Amino acid sequence: RVNGQRLWNTLMEMAQIGATDKGGCNRQALTDLDKQGRDLFVQWCEDAGCTVTVDEMGNVFAQRPGRNPDLPPVLTGSHLDTQPTGGKFDGVFGVLAGLEVVRSLNDAGIETEAPLEVAVWTNEEGARFSPAMIGSGVWSGEFNLDYAYARTDKEGKTFGEELARIGYKGELPAKPRPLAAAFEVHIEQGPILEAEEKTIGVLSGVQGMYWYDLTLIGQPCHAGPSPMETRRDPFMGLHRILDELYKLAEEHAPWARATFGDIRVEPGSRNTVPEKLVLAVDLRHPDQNILDSMDQRFREIAARVADDIGLEHQIRDEWRSPAVKFDDQCVEAVRSSVAGLGYSNKEMVSGAGHDSVYISRVAPTSMIFVPCEKGLSHNEAENAEPKDLEAGANVLLHAMLKMANP
Amino acid sequence: RVNGQRLWNTLMEMAQIGATDKGGCNRQALTDLDKQGRDLFVQWCEDAGCTVTVDEMGNVFAQRPGRNPDLPPVLTGSHLDTQPTGGKFDGVFGVLAGLEVVRSLNDAGIETEAPLEVAVWTNEEGARFSPAMIGSGVWSGEFNLDYAYARTDKEGKTFGEELARIGYKGELPAKPRPLAAAFEVHIEQGPILEAEEKTIGVLSGVQGMYWYDLTLIGQPCHAGPSPMETRRDPFMGLHRILDELYKLAEEHAPWARATFGDIRVEPGSRNTVPEKLVLAVDLRHPDQNILDSMDQRFREIAARVADDIGLEHQIRDEWRSPAVKFDDQCVEAVRSSVAGLGYSNKEMVSGAGHDSVYISRVAPTSMIFVPCEKGLSHNEAENAEPKDLEAGANVLLHAMLKMANP
Ligand SMILES: NC(=O)NCCC(=O)O
Ligand SMILES: NC(=O)NCCC(=O)O
Numbered sequence: 109r110v111n112g113q114r115l116w117n118t119l120m121e122m123a124q125i126g127a128t129d130k131g132g133c134n135r136q137a138l139t140d141l142d143k144q145g146r147d148l149f150v151q152w153c154e155d156a157g158c159t160v161t162v163d164e165m166g167n168v169f170a171q172r173p174g175r176n177p178d179l180p181p182v183l184t185g186s187h188l189d190t191q192p193t194g195g196k197f198d199g200v201f202g203v204l205a206g207l208e209v210v211r212s213l214n215d216a217g218i219e220t221e222a223p224l225e226v227a228v229w230t231n232e233e234g235a236r237f238s239p240a241m242i243g244s245g246v247w248s249g250e251f252n253l254d255y256a257y258a259r260t261d262k263e264g265k266t267f268g269e270e271l272a273r274i275g276y277k278g279e280l281p282a283k284p285r286p287l288a289a290a291f292e293v294h295i296e297q298g299p300i301l302e303a304e305e306k307t308i309g310v311l312s313g314v315q316g317m318y319w320y321d322l323t324l325i326g327q328p329c330h331a332g333p334s335p336m337e338t339r340r341d342p343f344m345g346l347h348r349i350l351d352e353l354y355k356l357a358e359e360h361a362p363w364a365r366a367t368f369g370d371i372r373v374e375p376g377s378r379n380t381v382p383e384k385l386v387l388a389v390d391l392r393h394p395d396q397n398i399l400d401s402m403d404q405r406f407r408e409i410a411a412r413v414a415d416d417i418g419l420e421h422q423i424r425d426e427w428r429s430p431a432v433k434f435d436d437q438c439v440e441a442v443r444s445s446v447a448g449l450g451y452s453n454k455e456m457v458s459g460a461g462h463d464s465v466y467i468s469r470v471a472p473t474s475m476i477f478v479p480c481e482k483g484l485s486h487n488e489a490e491n492a493e494p495k496d497l498e499a500g501a502n503v504l505l506h507a508m509l510k511m512a513n514p
Numbered sequence: 515r516v517n518g519q520r521l522w523n524t525l526m527e528m529a530q531i532g533a534t535d536k537g538g539c540n541r542q543a544l545t546d547l548d549k550q551g552r553d554l555f556v557q558w559c560e561d562a563g564c565t566v567t568v569d570e571m572g573n574v575f576a577q578r579p580g581r582n583p584d585l586p587p588v589l590t591g592s593h594l595d596t597q598p599t600g601g602k603f604d605g606v607f608g609v610l611a612g613l614e615v616v617r618s619l620n621d622a623g624i625e626t627e628a629p630l631e632v633a634v635w636t637n638e639e640g641a642r643f644s645p646a647m648i649g650s651g652v653w654s655g656e657f658n659l660d661y662a663y664a665r666t667d668k669e670g671k672t673f674g675e676e677l678a679r680i681g682y683k684g685e686l687p688a689k690p691r692p693l694a695a696a697f698e699v700h701i702e703q704g705p706i707l708e709a710e711e712k713t714i715g716v717l718s719g720v721q722g723m724y725w726y727d728l729t730l731i732g733q734p735c736h737a738g739p740s741p742m743e744t745r746r747d748p749f750m751g752l753h754r755i756l757d758e759l760y761k762l763a764e765e766h767a768p769w770a771r772a773t774f775g776d777i778r779v780e781p782g783s784r785n786t787v788p789e790k791l792v793l794a795v796d797l798r799h800p801d802q803n804i805l806d807s808m809d810q811r812f813r814e815i816a817a818r819v820a821d822d823i824g825l826e827h828q829i830r831d832e833w834r835s836p837a838v839k840f841d842d843q844c845v846e847a848v849r850s851s852v853a854g855l856g857y858s859n860k861e862m863v864s865g866a867g868h869d870s871v872y873i874s875r876v877a878p879t880s881m882i883f884v885p886c887e888k889g890l891s892h893n894e895a896e897n898a899e900p901k902d903l904e905a906g907a908n909v910l911l912h913a914m915l916k917m918a919n920p
Contacts, residue, residue: 333704
């Protein structure tokens with residue numbers, strides 16, 4: 109069993125880097141604070157006897173040797189970057205639970221057959237650099253390196269420059285190696301486990317998610333003399349499209365999601381009807397067929413509304429992450445570990461994307477969830493119970509041991 | 515009569531300062547380009563024998579002496595600042611038509627009894643520093659100087675700093691002096707004169723306009739796992755408020771206006787339901803009672819929708835410019851000048867705010883409109899016919915002469 113108090117202390121120490129007034133974290137990818145967080149993690153791993161390597165995407169791998177160095181390692185990990193108004197647990201818990209597994213095995217003097225690894229994947233959140241999960245995405249072959257390096261933040265700084273600047277552009281090629289298994293433990297970021305009073309979520313997969321930039325282009329004109337009837341006003345299109353997309357999500361309730369996280373306006377002058385609005389659209393559904401039908405409806409709605417109002421419109425596919433089904437053997441390793449430990453549990457699908465989405469393409473993978481308070485995440489008030497975090501780390505420990513000692 | 519060709523050439527020369535690729539102008543208030551435009555104007559006025567003074571708001575006054583220096587001057591003028599994607603005529607025409615009046619009187623060797631003045635009012639657009647018409651607003655006592663100096667642009671630079679930086683923080687107190695009359699000639703910025711094939715608009719007043727910042731505050735949460743039903747999503751409020759405000763404008767068609775020129779989002783991350791939206795709202799109506807009823811309805815709509823969705827909301831009054839009625843004698847001076855010159859014309863109310871709104875509080879004031887192409891303004895494609903601009907300047911010349919030779 110892991111040391112729950114030590115895990116909690118480690119989480120709280122990491123949370124001081126980028127701590128916000130409201131008790132959350134702002135430690136966005138490839139900032140100075142991200143570097144500080146990484147440096148601290150690397151130090152902890154080295155102190156725990158691990159060998160640390162960094163790949164050309166800044167993904168960090170801390171390896172605890174196994175008895176048989178020829179066996180492919182069992183990997184766990186998640187991310188240390190946060191949302192701009194993020195919490196202390198999203199991602200960080202998965203990384204530090206991995207470290208706690210290593211520390212606990214050290215304390216107990218337990219060797220494994222296969223090596224164990226704890227990974228930190230770069231820019232999982234997609235908040236500073238879109239898309240999300242780009243570190244694990246390049247590593248697993250979904251994106252190529254040049255695409256990743258060229259991604260820009262809102263100030264126009266590139267991923268590649270910022271990665272080099274914080275000193276985490278490593279030598280190791282960002283590409284898959286043979287792995288016996290990959291696990292990731294994470295807070296649920298939703299309300300189900302808490303509502304059903306379950307300690308552990310046994311994940312069978314991840315819902316599909318599509319990201320778009322919807323651009324509406326109208327005709328700028330003066331707010332005063334220009335008659336309402338002749339305006340080609342992007343806001344007139346926006347409100348109808350939002351309305352129809354919320355209704356589309358309702359049609360596919362309770363699982364569909366429609367989220368608008370960002371909007372830009374040009375020229376952005378109070379007394380001028382805008383020329384352009386750019387809306388970030390995020391559509392999700394666990395059923396790939398339904399998600400694809402939502403995708404079609406979105407395109408149809410945007411085209412029809414734009415046409416009605418005399419707007420031009422463009423839809424740019426920013427990111428497409430289809431629904432994922434995890435590896436049966438890995439899911440079973442989690443299931444039997446939970447059963448052995450006697451935790452209440454529920455089989456479920458993840459609503460959020462995780463690095464495991466991409467890792468699952470090149471290695472047998474599954475995930476473990478623990479409840480979080482009120483299901484709140486991507487929020488500074490994000491919170492979780494120490495006993496649930498400890499339980500999640502225990503399940504991780506047992507699942508990793510099962511796969512590392514075949 | 516004025517020299518229409520010279521007027522046109524002068525407009526085209528000024529338009530080179532801040533010229534945009536699409537044929538418009540981006541010469542926002544208190545930028546380096548605004549300084550260049552002002553410098554050029556000052557040079558032209560001095561070459562035309564005027565004495566130039568600058569007040570502490572950066573308002574510029576170019577005086578052509580009268581035969582009787584004790585008589586209060588007859589003033590004309592407008593502004594040289596533009597929208598970020600503005601045109602070549604909005605404001606600039608009023609300033610350079612004033613200069614053309616001076617030049618034409620010089621050519622003809624005509625002296626007036628009262629002195630004549632051409633004014634450039636600072637930051638009329640309100641695009642860089644809100645509110646609009648702040649130069650004439652301070653001068654006429656609507657705003658105080660400290661309030662104006664403390665206004666910030668989107669980058670946080672203050673009006674006071676920027677005014678000093680470009681060297682236009684003058685010594686003259688920004689406060690009214692006795693004026694015999696004030697006239698302003700401007701493009702209509704709307705489609706009425708063009709549609710009715712009239713050359714001149716004889717203005718009886720300006721519609722009322724209210725500016726607000728509407729803030730909607732919800733609860734940030736994760737775009738994936740968070741159920742739609744429990745979200746407190748500011749975009750869910752936004753689309754309903756937009757819808758109801760557009761319907762409100764329709765109820766009071768054809769004169770009511772509802773415009774949303776800008777929107778900000780926090781934290782602005784694709785996969786996070788925003789915490790906050792701030793929408794710039796501009797409501798207008800020529801009838802003060804109807805505008806006040808729209809103001810009440812807006813407050814009621816925002817409160818009800820926010821309440822429905824569990825959002826907090828705030829409405830900040832950014833600017834309130836009530837409906838204006840111009841001075842009878844000045845309107846009559848314009849009317850009789852138009853009649854004397856034989857131009858087709860229409861009596862109308864301005865849809866846009868102008869410096870004359872504030873000047874009319876402290877001096878007898880009225881305005882003259884000329885048509886602009888397709889009624890388009892606050893748009894780089896803004897355009898006007900040389901012959902209409904010439905006609906407007908001729909009406910200005912005659913109206914000024916009437917009031918300067920009592
Ligand atoms: N866990 C998490 O926040 N992932 C980011 C990708 C997503 O938006 O689901
Ligand atoms: N003419 C003009 O653009 N004025 C600015 C104030 C307004 O928005 O009406």
